[in-house]
Amino acid sequence: MLxxxxxxxxxxxxxxxxxxxxxxxxxxxxxxxGMGAFRTLGEMNACxxxxxAHFSYGLGFLFSSAxxxxxxxxxxxxxxxxxxxxxxxxxxIAASKDKTASGNPFKMMISGAVVGAAVVTFLxxxxxxIPSTMATIAEKIVSPAAELILSPILPVAFWISALxxxxxxxxxxxxxxxxxxxxxxxATPGCxxxxxxxxxxxxxxxxxxxxxxxxxxxxxxxxxIAYFRGKF
Amino acid sequence: xxxxxxxxxxxMSEGAFAVFMALICxxxxxxxxxxxxxxxxxxSTTSVTVMxxxxxxxxxxxxxxxYTGGFLLARVLEGPLxxxxxxxxxxxxxxxxxxxxxxxxxxxxxxxxxxxxxLLTGAVIGIVLAAVILGIRxxxxxxxxxxxxxxxxxxGNIVGEWFGPIILIMxxxxxxWTGLGAMLGAVLCHTKKSPIIGGAILGxxxxxxxxxxxxxxxxxxxx
Numbered sequence: 081m082l083x084x085x086x087x088x089x090x091x092x093x094x095x096x097x098x099x100x101x102x103x104x105x106x107x108x109x110x111x112x113x114g115m116g117a118f119r120t121l122g123e124m125n126a127c128x129x130x131x132x133a134h135f136s137y138g139l140g141f142l143f144s145s146a147x148x149x150x151x152x153x154x155x156x157x158x159x160x161x162x163x164x165x166x167x168x169x170x171x172x173i174a175a176s177k178d179k180t181a182s183g184n185p186f187k188m189m190i191s192g193a194v195v196g197a198a199v200v201t202f203l204x205x206x207x208x209x210i211p212s213t214m215a216t217i218a219e220k221i222v223s224p225a226a227e228l229i230l231s232p233i234l235p236v237a238f239w240i241s242a243l244x245x246x247x248x249x250x251x252x253x254x255x256x257x258x259x260x261x262x263x264x265x266x267a268t269p270g271c272x273x274x275x276x277x278x279x280x281x282x283x284x285x286x287x288x289x290x291x292x293x294x295x296x297x298x299x300x301x302x303x304x305i306a307y308f309r310g311k312f
Numbered sequence: 313x314x315x316x317x318x319x320x321x322x323x324m325s326e327g328a329f330a331v332f333m334a335l336i337c338x339x340x341x342x343x344x345x346x347x348x349x350x351x352x353x354x355x356s357t358t359s360v361t362v363m364x365x366x367x368x369x370x371x372x373x374x375x376x377x378x379y380t381g382g383f384l385l386a387r388v389l390e391g392p393l394x395x396x397x398x399x400x401x402x403x404x405x406x407x408x409x410x411x412x413x414x415x416x417x418x419x420x421x422x423x424x425x426x427x428x429x430x431l432l433t434g435a436v437i438g439i440v441l442a443a444v445i446l447g448i449r450x451x452x453x454x455x456x457x458x459x460x461x462x463x464x465x466x467x468g469n470i471v472g473e474w475f476g477p478i479i480l481i482m483x484x485x486x487x488x489w490t491g492l493g494a495m496l497g498a499v500l501c502h503t504k505k506s507p508i509i510g511g512a513i514l515g516x517x518x519x520x521x522x523x524x525x526x527x528x529x530x531x532x533x534x535x
Contacts (some may be wrong), residue, residue: 217486
């Protein structure tokens with residue numbers, strides 16, 4: 081048991097630090113490379129710097145993750161996608177009394193190490209203690225809501241923003257969005273790329289070097305992704 | 313104080329991405345080491361973890377490697393393009409299940425099963441992936457600097473507005489008591505001018521649980 085606790089603390093601390101720090105960097109993407117997921121970014125935005133909202137949103141997934149870990153040994157992807165980023169954000173904001181602190185990778189990394197170590201150790205050792213009713217309620221409400229957000233609300237939100245931003249943003253978001261939906265299974269990355277390419281075309285014109293290179297680059301990437309995901 | 317500022321600046325730099333990748337990959341990869349030893353603690357998605365357990369008992373890793381390997385490559389290519397690496401496909405699934413499966417099938421079992429070695433292996437994998445991703449970004453023409461970021465922030469806010477009401481709908485759809493709890497929580501939060509989402513979730517869980525304990529509802533469990 082002690083061996084498992086020590087290992088859980090190490091693993092949770094490392095993964096939590098990386099996930100929370102990467103999540104903070106998402107707020108500055110695409111300027112710097114972040115990591116997490118678009119849905120994580122959307123969900124963190126939804127809680128809007130309110131520590132209680134961040135905490136309760138993560139809590140819902142603690143219950144469903146506990147169900148998963150007891151059943152299959154998988155912490156479930158929600159631990160690093162939702163629990164760690166949300167609780168780290170809540171902790172960072174509460175500790176610094178600054179609503180924008182969740183965008184600070186250094187502070188988030190520290191909170192993430194603490195949150196990750198605590199959550200992973202808890203799930204690996206004590207998950208069985210959570211009443212299964214609580215886990216069911218959380219799973220039946222939060223999971224379907226999160227699924228709806230992932231698709232179609234998230235892509236639609238990006239799509240609406242792109243269509244409202246200008247002619248070329250809308251055109252490219254529509255083209256890449258449809259392609260991304262069929263190739264990657266979600267339109268969001270396509271709509272984001274559409275906004276990036278659209279901005280470039282609007283700023284510098286179709287025949288500018290940057291626009292041509294970007295369109296070419298995106299095309300090649302789409303073909304490669306389609307290939308690696310076995311689409312042809 | 314000055315040191316803290318320096319640190320904060322460093323972790324905002326492009327290169328610090330490699331540090332975060334080393335951290336998360338080390339943790340996730342070693343998480344799979346724990347999973348092999350204790351059958352708990354895998355960071356992969358539930359369905360992929362089930363595939364991995366299956367492979368561990370049969371010794372046939374082809375399905376896991378094929379499925380997760382494609383995901384890993386696709387996400388690593390996509391990540392630098394959009395500025396956000398999807399850690400689900402790339403790290404939890406790819407690094408947490410695919411690469412351990414690959415190493416085990418090639419006979420490098422100690423890299424996965426030995427906890428200390430697994431931490432190091434994971435860190436190395438993270439640094440290599442970070443190098444590939446940062447390399448692709450270097451090749452990207454034009455640079456990104458704030459291109460259309462305001463538009464994307466706008467999209468994020470739209471999602472934020474939708475989330476609370478959707479939780480309320482789902483809570484009411486599931487059970488009248490969870491619906492009432494969510495309603496109560498949301499109203500409380502709204503009058504206190506904080507986002508309704510937190511109150512909705514907590515309210516649904518607390519009121520739903522109490523109603524279940526008092527026998528007002530079965531929540532569809534065991535009835």
